[in-house]
Amino acid sequence: MTYDYIIVGQGVAGTFLSWQLLQAGKTVLVIDEAKPFTASKVASGVINPVTGRRIVRTWMIETLLPFALDAYTILGEQLGVNLIEQINILDFHPTPQMMLAFKERLPVESDYLRVPTNEAAYQQYFSVTFGIGEINPCYLVDLRTMIVVWRNYLKAQNALLETTFNIDELKTQNLELITYNGYNAKAIIFADGAAGSDNPYFYLLPYAKNKGQAIIAEIPDLPRTNIYKQGITLVPWQDNLWWIGSTYEWDFKDLEPSVDFRNKVESQLKHWLKLPYKIVDHFASERPANLERRPFVGMHPVHTNIGVFNGMGTKGCSLSPYFAKQFTDALVHQAAINPLADVKRFTKILSR
Ligand SMILES: Cc1cc2nc3c(=O)[nH]c(=O)nc-3n(C[C@H](O)[C@H](O)[C@H](O)COP(=O)(O)OP(=O)(O)OC[C@H]3O[C@@H](n4cnc5c(N)ncnc54)[C@H](O)[C@@H]3O)c2cc1C
Structure with missing residues (x-):
């Protein structure tokens, strides 16, 4: 053939x-x-239009994002499944400096940055020390x-x-x-x-491959309306679970999940998340970065x-x-x- x-x-x-x-x-x-x-x-399947500590828009995002939205929607329709939905990121500022950085970027990146109107509503789920910013629109792809x-x-x-x-x-x-x-x-x-x-x-x-790890956890009482971020990111995952990640490891010897990462996630959750959770999986892979x-x-x-x-x-x-x-x-x-x-x-x- x-x-x-x-x-x-x-x-x-x-x-x-x-x-x-x-x-x-x-x-x-x-x-x-x-x-x-x-x-x-x-x-995790997130399309986030702004990234990094400086909160700048990513390369060609004005073109890539609408194109991706159409493509996943059409492919999903062809296959009879829903592959993409809008789920915005709530960015919990980890330090006063990051809060200021977000505020400075707000007027410049008004297409993608907002202050959530209902910040107080999240205090029952998370410790909110330096306020929350919203990245909107963000999309979640079911890869x-x-x-x-x-x-x-x-x-x-x-x-x-x-x-x-x-x-x-x-x-x-x-x-x-x-x-x-x-x-x-x-x-x-x-x-x-x-x-x-x-x-x-x-x-x-x-090529400059890097290793990324993710933990999968049950957090039954956390609303699946948003992606939540403070150093680590909590993303709605299949079967009512949550994806928690990630690392960007440039110098790695294997693709095994590490105890260090699990400890880091647990310590972060202890300070940030007010809800009970249970870790059910932990894995790692390589990004084809360059x-x-x-x-x-x-x-x-x-x-x-x-x-x-x-x-x-x-x-x-x-x-x-x-x-x-x-x-x-x-x-x-x-x-x-x-x-x-x-x-x-x-x-x-x-x-x-
Ligand atoms: C922890 C983590 C989180 C991430 N989160 C995001 C995110 O939220 N948003 C985002 O946009 N990106 C994210 N990424 C990056 C994203 O995963 C990659 O950009 C993307 O998956 C690369 O896709 P790919 O098809 O090029 O490679 P791959 O997904 O690696 O696919 C390559 C395929 O080729 C196959 N293959 C390779 N060699 C052979 C062979 N010899 N024979 C047969 N098959 C072979 C492999 O089995 C594999 O199926 C994340 C990555 C990691 C690791």
Whole structure:
């Protein structure tokens, strides 16, 4: 069987790329191993338009956010599930300095920052020492449902191979047709997340993977109307549970959950949360981050039938829908990819 594209990886990146290519009338074969703790499976799924201690808006958010909202809504409708909802962040200022910083940013970022009108209502749940700011609108994506339901859809179309892709089996000599274990395609695209930093075609890209941990807890009496943040973030999770995270660890030896992180979360909850809670799970994964904090999108400058869709870093939920469409338009209509995301910016490095 010959496909237009083989895509390696079905995280949020591979999901959107395969969806867009199918929408454009192309045939795809997605190859993905069933690993439990990939970045997309452990991510909280938040799209937050402003981040960091300086509370600045994130790159291209005015374009990425409305695009993502549409894309998750349409994909969800196609699959018969709800994949996105607006859930705003209540940002509990941890220090007087952070409270002042938020107040200073309020008039500048009035599209996204507010002071909640009902601050007193949260005092029964949390210790509120320096006030609360609201980030609005924020969105919560149900990545786990999306991955499972899209996987089932691909399976039903005979478009999914649930196995570990072995690059030694890839035959690329014929520029018109690549072959993998008896499957042919015009091109192959790697949406392989953190594994991409070991990919022989793309390992020279400036990946800077980081480890992130999350704890899953029962907090039965906490209203699921918001995401709550004070150093750690509490995000509504499936089955009435809460996702609590995270870390950004650049120097790590393994992907195991650490006692340190659990202790940090417990100590933070002790000071902040007034409700009883019970920890039920704890996991970790690697973010496919990179030094430039911009995605890697496009075909290899030398091996022109081998492509990459990676480098989503901490923002896979907002970057993947938009850049999957740009990549598809580039493949199908030779449209331009944003030069800041186009992997052509690394032509020199990749041509070595
Ligand atoms: C704790 C944590 C919290 C996060 N929270 C958020 C958040 O709130 N919002 C946000 O936008 N982002 C968040 N992120 C970042 C987000 O998870 C990533 O940007 C995104 O998931 C990357 O998606 P991906 O598809 O590129 O990679 P992945 O999700 O890693 O997907 C890659 C896929 O490729 C498969 N694969 C790799 N190699 C092979 C192979 N050889 N054979 C077969 N299959 C292979 C893997 O099994 C996997 O399924 C978070 C990350 C972490 C770790």
